[in-house]
Amino acid sequence: MPKFFNKLSTQFVFSFALTASTLVIFVLGLVAFLILDRTQKLQNELTASFSETYLNDSEAILKSNLRYINLRLFNPIYEFDISLLNDELYQLKGWLKPKSILITDLTGTIITDGTEANRNYGKSIVIPEPLKDKQSYLTHNDQGQRVIFAKIGIEHKPVGYIRIVFSQEKDQILVARLQDDVNSSITKFHQALIIVGAIGLFVILIVSVLLGVKARKSFSKPIAEMTKAAKEFAAGNLNYQIPAKVQARNEVDQLSASLKQMANDISIAKNQIQQQAHFDHLTGLPNRFLSMDRLKQSIDEAKRKDEIIAVMFFDLDDFKKVNDTLGHDVGDKLLIEVANRLIQVTRLGDTVGRLGGDEFIILLADLPSMIEAQLIAEKLLEQFRSPLPIENRELLLTTSIGVALYPNDGEDPQTILQNADTAMYRAKELGRNTYSFFTKELNEKVTRRLNIEEQLHNALKKHELEIYYQPIVSLKNDKITGAEALLRWNSSEFGQVSPEEFIPIAEQLGVINEIGHFVLSHSFSQAKYWQENYLSEFTLSVNLSPLQFRSMELVNNIQGLLQKHQLKNSTINLEITEGTLITGYSHVEEALQELCDMKLNIYMDDFGTGYSSLSYLRNYPFTALKIDKSFISDITDDPSDLGLVRATIAMAHSFQMKVVAEGIETQQQLEMLKAMKCDYGQGYYFSCPVPRKEFEKLIRDQTT
Incomplete structure (x- = not known):
């Protein structure tokens, strides 16, 4: 019997131990399952919450700065100053760190991409439809990059658009780093669970219970506290403190430390973003x-x-x-x-x-x-x-x-x-x-400009634009040899509007090409009529705006109009200013060369008022120089102006170019220019710009 009981006792003890071990394994497995489930949820919450918070903050801050971009770029686009635009884009790139940035006009044609080469100039992009009713529009492209389109202008009167593309590599790197930290800590935690489970196979029930209690204190409560902390962080409360009782060692302690470090890193990053959003990075002043x-x-x-x-x-x-x-x-x-x-x-x-x-x-x-x-x-x-x-x-x-x-x-x-x-x-x-x-006068000036912009859009349709002609006279025989076509606008709203006022506005609004085509077409037609009926070698001078050279169709349009009206190319003078050349774009040089190859005459207008670089005369195919009237008006009283005009005429003749003096108003000025062997003249002494019929009378009086 004692042996039986001893045997029974042994079997009982074995069975009890086996049962206890099984129970311990079950309990540990259940605990492990619950802990694994919680850690997986923690991982998902951390990754999703931090990722969403960071990206939302980043996009909100980006949108808040669109007002700065709009106000900063308005004047350069308004004045079409590409050099200044590039300088401003240089500042924006250093501040925003975009992947790319483009400025377009109202048609979507690219003005500049912020680089000196500006290879995208003249290309077109599609302006999103929603942007018509909004100041800005945020979207994502196929590569997952953020793209912002924004109007540049005053209220509902845009002058152009800006497109900024941002790479999300930085966002993805931060999120990936957060996820790697969490995964690393949880992997170590899983390894700890396996070790604890293996030890549990060889311990008695009491030890198993103690381990279970210890596991609860060491793992479940800390993870619950960290889960709560993660929710607080995700809600934006980055100052939330994990309770001091979370002091478990090894993996859980490392997970707690990682969570605290990540919260601290995000807090620092958020402060840096807020600093960049509110203060200028260069001077430290409020932006x-x-x-x-x-x-x-x-x-x-x-x-x-x-x-x-x-x-x-x-x-x-x-x-x-x-x-x-x-x-x-x-x-x-x-x-x-x-x-x-x-x-x-x-x-x-x-x-x-x-x-x-x-x-x-x-x-x-x-x-x-x-x-x-x-x-x-x-x-x-x-x-x-x-x-x-x-x-x-x-x-x-x-x-x-x-x-x-x-x-x-x-x-x-x-x-x-x-x-x-x-x-x-x-x-x-x-x-x-x-x-x-x-002052009130300045305010009225701005208001007038806005009203002129509105009226100018319909000036062609309302037949308010008219071409006047000012005679160009040969100073050898005082005979009219041609005329300069000058645009005039008789507005139903404002009356006569000066070209000095409305031409720059037309350039800014992007309607200068349409107006320029109107001038070329009508003046070519009139020149052909005068050649057939009065002067067979009648010459016509037409001004070309620098912005007309932005159109790749300029040369083709001029060639088509010449063929349509059957004009001799040598009788057409195209007047350009230094502003056309100062951009240095290759397509301007190509267009000028093509026009020269067509045997058209290229005149440099307003010579002496700008930089007047001699390299222009050497490098471009000019036929004649036009001396600005500001120099001609004082040649009878100012020896320095007289010397400049004399030197200009001599220089032009040395380059085999003709000279046209603008603004001749007195007999004395005329005689002095003749003595200096100036070739042609125009000004009020001969006639002011007049409508077609009055100019035709001047020709008839000369030929009869």
Whole structure:
């Protein structure tokens, strides 16, 4: 019996131990399953939450800066200044780090891609349909890249579009790094579970129970706490602290540490993004976004206290020359020094911000009167009369300052800033190195421009455009040999509008090609009539806008019109200014060469008013020079102008070119030009520009 009981006891103990071991394994397996399930959910929550939070923050910040991009690029696109556009895109690329960036006109034709080669110039892209009713449009392309399209313009009057493509490689790298950290920690945790399970096969029930209790304390509670922490982090509460009781060792402790580190990294990244979104990366000053926000706060405060606010739009004169001659590195250092000087002059509570490029904004709140703003403007001018020391150089730059006041010049941030900008350009017109306050007259000038833009769209359809002709006279025999075709606009809304006013607007609106074709077609037809009925060698001069050379069809259109009207090519003079050549684009040179090969005459118009580089005369096939009337008007009184005109005529003749003097108004001017052997002349002395019928009478009177 004792042996039986001993045997039974042994069997019982064995069975009990086996049962206990099985129970322990079951319990451990169940615990392991629950823990694995929780860790998998934790992994998914961490990856999805951090990824979504980061990308949403990134896109929100990107959209918030579209106002800056719009205001910053408006003037360069408006003036079609490709060099300045490239400078601004250089700044944007350094700030936004895009994959690519393009500027187009209203038709989707690419103006520039921000590179010096600008190989995409003239190509077209599709403007998304939703952009017609929105200021900006965010989408993703087939490669998973974010693409932003945005209008550039004032309210509903765009002047062009910008397309920015962002690579999501950085986003994917961050998310992948987060996922790798979580996977690494969970893999180590799984390995720990396998070790614990193997040990559980060889322990008794009591040890198994103790291990179960220990496992619960060491794993389940910490993971529950970390799961709660993950939800807090995902909700944006990056300051949430994991309880100190989560102190398990080894893998769980590492997972807890990794989670804390990831939260800290994301918090740092978020702060960096917010810093970049609100402060200029070069000078450390508030950027456009933050400056406008502070202006809005100042306006709200001024409304409550009935105070005056001044907004100064500060711009460096000819800053582009610094970048072009000394390089962008020197230009950046110069901007930093400018920012420091602005801070020194302004008061402690004022805001100095950088709008972009060489443009700064100064917000002066709580002003007792307008006189205080005037005193600060004078201090700013005085501050920049001393040279700026940059890299062993002393650079002396002048400034132009525009001032707008709240509430006199606007009651919202956008209007006040726009009016300060307008006043700044007024300061430049006054000769630069000065300041100007926004006035009612300037506001009316801007309003008139907007109204002219609206009317100009329909001017051709309403038959309001007409071609006038000014005689060109041979100074050898005082006979009319041809005419210059000059466009006139008799608007039903404004009456006679000067070409100096509406031609630049037509160029900006993108209708200059249509208007240019109208001038070519009608003047060619009229020239053919006069050749057949009055002067067989009658010559016609037509002005070509620099923007007309953007069209690849210019040469074909001119060739087609010549064939249509059966004109001799040698009787057509195409007048261009230095602005056409200054871009340096190869297609301009090709077009000029093709026109020259067609035996058309190429005239350089307004010679002497621009850079007047002699390399243009050497490298381009000019037939004649036209001396600007500003030189002709003073040749009888100013010896320097007389000397310049004499030298220009001699130089042109040495290049085998003819000379046309514009703006002849007196007999004395005419006699002096004849003595200098000038070839042709035009001006009010002979006739002002007149309609077709009146010009025809001048020809008849000469031939009868």
